[in-house]
Amino acid sequence: MTVPRAGRAIDQGGERSETTSDVPGRPNVLVAYASEHGAAQGIAQRIAARLESTAHVDLRPVEEADDLESYEAVILGSGVYRRSWIPSATEFVRRHRQRLAARTVWVFSVGSFGDTHHVIGKLMRREPKEIGQIQHAIHPREYRIFAGAVDRHQWPLGSRVFFHAFGGRFGDNRDWPEIDAWADTIAQSLSRSHS
Numbered sequence: 001m002t003v004p005r006a007g008r009a010i011d012q013g014g015e016r017s018e019t020t021s022d023v024p025g026r027p028n029v030l031v032a033y034a035s036e037h038g039a040a041q042g043i044a045q046r047i048a049a050r051l052e053s054t055a056h057v058d059l060r061p062v063e064e065a066d067d068l069e070s071y072e073a074v075i076l077g078s079g080v081y082r083r084s085w086i087p088s089a090t091e092f093v094r095r096h097r098q099r100l101a102a103r104t105v106w107v108f109s110v111g112s113f114g115d116t117h118h119v120i121g122k123l124m125r126r127e128p129k130e131i132g133q134i135q136h137a138i139h140p141r142e143y144r145i146f147a148g149a150v151d152r153h154q155w156p157l158g159s160r161v162f163f164h165a166f167g168g169r170f171g172d173n174r175d176w177p178e179i180d181a182w183a184d185t186i187a188q189s190l191s192r193s194h195s
Helices: 039-051 087-095 097-101 131-138 157-165 176-194
Strands: 028-034 056-061 073-081 104-111 142-147
Touching: 028 039, 028 087, 039 056, 039 073, 039 104, 039 176, 073 087, 087 097, 087 131, 097 131, 104 131, 104 176, 142 176
Parallel strands: 028 056, 028 073, 073 104, 104 142
Antiparallel strands: none
């Protein structure tokens, strides 16, 4: 999948359009993300592509998403490192807390395991450690955590042992059908609320 340039909407053919507003019958949606190694960015891109037939979508890194006034809904995601969101994502929530709380928001994290993992999935919903504060501040409609891509060389030996003990495997663990299904539920919700 090609990467749309930040701030450009995605149209049906995957091409970028120049405008992000004034599309009759479709809500304006921001998909904002923070990603260090690309897994969260890839998930954000996939979600944006799934929403393109339902909404006018802007895909932006959080550092480039300053004006939220033209968006009716926001999907916000970040990678999780050392049990925390990437600082730019946490700062985005802090800076835009009131605007986010006034919109329909969905939130996702990308970690070593997803929230559907049979052994550790329920514990993953507690990450990042600041997720309770984020949820309290902006009241997202739903929060999900997806498994990301785990590179063995980015983990110290002790963490690798822990990871394997809980059934983890190195490589790209993103569950695309699960991500697509979540994006589709967002699209259905946007369609219902905008019709």
